[in-house]
Amino acid sequence: MAYMAIAGPLPAMTASPRLLAFQRALVWLVAASGAIVFIEPSPYEIMTLGAAVLFCATGMRMRIVLVPLFLLLALINIGYSVGAIPFYDKPEVANWIATSWYMAVTVVFFAMVMSEDTEARLDMLRRGLIVGAVIASISAIAGYLNLVPGGHDLLTLYGRGRGTFKDPNVLGAFLILPALFTLQSVVADPFAKASRNAVAFAIMALAILFAFSRAAWGGLAITAAFMLAMMFLTSRTPAQRRRIVVISVAAVVLLVLLLAILLSFDSIADMFKQRASFDQSYDEGRFGRFGRHILGAQMALDLPFGIGPLQFHNYFPEDTHNSYLNAFMSGGWLSGICYPTLIAVTVIMGFRHVLTPVPWQRMYLAILAAFLGTAGEAFIIDTDHWRHFWMMLGTMWGMFAAAQAYKAAPALQPSSSAAAS
Numbered sequence: 341m342a343y344m345a346i347a348g349p350l351p352a353m354t355a356s357p358r359l360l361a362f363q364r365a366l367v368w369l370v371a372a373s374g375a376i377v378f379i380e381p382s383p384y385e386i387m388t389l390g391a392a393v394l395f396c397a398t399g400m401r402m403r404i405v406l407v408p409l410f411l412l413l414a415l416i417n418i419g420y421s422v423g424a425i426p427f428y429d430k431p432e433v434a435n436w437i438a439t440s441w442y443m444a445v446t447v448v449f450f451a452m453v454m455s456e457d458t459e460a461r462l463d464m465l466r467r468g469l470i471v472g473a474v475i476a477s478i479s480a481i482a483g484y485l486n487l488v489p490g491g492h493d494l495l496t497l498y499g500r501g502r503g504t505f506k507d508p509n510v511l512g513a514f515l516i517l518p519a520l521f522t523l524q525s526v527v528a529d530p531f532a533k534a535s536r537n538a539v540a541f542a543i544m545a546l547a548i549l550f551a552f553s554r555a556a557w558g559g560l561a562i563t564a565a566f567m568l569a570m571m572f573l574t575s576r577t578p579a580q581r582r583r584i585v586v587i588s589v590a591a592v593v594l595l596v597l598l599l600a601i602l603l604s605f606d607s608i609a610d611m612f613k614q615r616a617s618f619d620q621s622y623d624e625g626r627f628g629r630f631g632r633h634i635l636g637a638q639m640a641l642d643l644p645f646g647i648g649p650l651q652f653h654n655y656f657p658e659d660t661h662n663s664y665l666n667a668f669m670s671g672g673w674l675s676g677i678c679y680p681t682l683i684a685v686t687v688i689m690g691f692r693h694v695l696t697p698v699p700w701q702r703m704y705l706a707i708l709a710a711f712l713g714t715a716g717e718a719f720i721i722d723t724d725h726w727r728h729f730w731m732m733l734g735t736m737w738g739m740f741a742a743a744q745a746y747k748a749a750p751a752l753q754p755s756s757s758a759a760a761s
Contacts, residue, residue, distance in 0.1 A: 375504055458739065473544055519545065645672040645673075646673075707739070
């Protein structure tokens with residue numbers, strides 16, 4: 341059963357091979373189901389709740405390093421709950437509060453799960469995310485290209501591919517982490533495995549293009565560059581560094597050529613030019629996206645309890661499109677202070693563990709890069725209920741806990757080469 345460790349390094353939890361295989365399979369299923377979220381409750385909700393119950397029954401525990409995470413999540417959602425008191429008669433507000441608490445529970449779940457059997461479970465998370473991402477990507481591409489009879493309206497939105505997601509922007513953001521995982525394989529694994537992952541990366545990159553999300557385009561480029569730079573710095577041999585550089589340059593050239601070919605089609609070129617523009621009507625003016633950020637920040641200083649969840653559009657033409665501002669607006673000063681604090685602490689701890697030579701270091705670099713990208717994207721879009729964001733947050737903290745245990749008692753960690761495979 342789950343229990344609290346109050347001090348010192350913990351010995352590795354012992355379990356039968358069958359139980360370990362079952363728990364790892366649960367992680368794979370949760371990760372893969374994260375790509376199908378166009379219905380509610382989605383398969384992800386069902387799988388995560390089921391996995392949480394089964395993990396509690398078969399063995400899961402919380403380490404002392406996770407207590408700040410738990411407290412900050414609780415404070416954030418207490419602020420939200422207090423701010424929503426005048427609006428609980430509105431079903432959408434009650435549902436928003438319930439979802440926020442649920443997301444917090446998933447963070448704690450992933451943190452506890454990933455703090456044990458870390459390398460193997462991270463590998464299953466990686467595999468599941470890639471499978472789910474390929475399915476979502478193929479769906480988005482097929483919908484955009486009208487390859488599925490009657491599926492265009494289901495798989496696209498406003499002429500943009502959304503696949504198994506409700507929003508093309510969320511699809512693009514979700515695909516970044518699995519795309520980084522496949523890119524890692526392309527630059528580091530043997531030819532056969534690298535080739536398979538190159539195909540998967542190309543499919544995801546094409547889906548991100550057809551989602552026509554500016555944040556996803558920039559996010560993939562920036563996070564990939566950051567991750568590859570960190571892989572270069574942490575590589576143990578000159579040969580590994582040379583391969584990273586050579587394949588990275590080749591990949592950029594191929595992507596540019598592919599983009600040039602795709603933009604030769606008028607329909608794609610027109611949408612690309614429209615979405616690549618920085619003078620979108622909803623971004624400009626006093627009540628545009630960035631104008632609302634300034635006005636909302638001024639309001640937040642005078643509203644210690646905020647204005648309540650989902651109320652911002654009653655004061656301005658659209659929602660906040662800024663998760664940090666939304667924390668102030670929805671939960672007042674309590675949520676508004678604790679939410680960015682949680683992100684800042686996670687980022688600081690993330691950089692502190694970059695050079696920790698754990699067996700899962702390669703996967704850690706990809707997750708860190710994707711998390712940083714999403715945390716940055718939260719300044720221009722509402723990421724509050726993005727399931728994959730909270731998955732990454734919990735996984736980050738689980739890896740922090742595992743890394744501390746590994747450094748304190750490395751002999752307790754199972755030897756494996758998965759981090760380099």
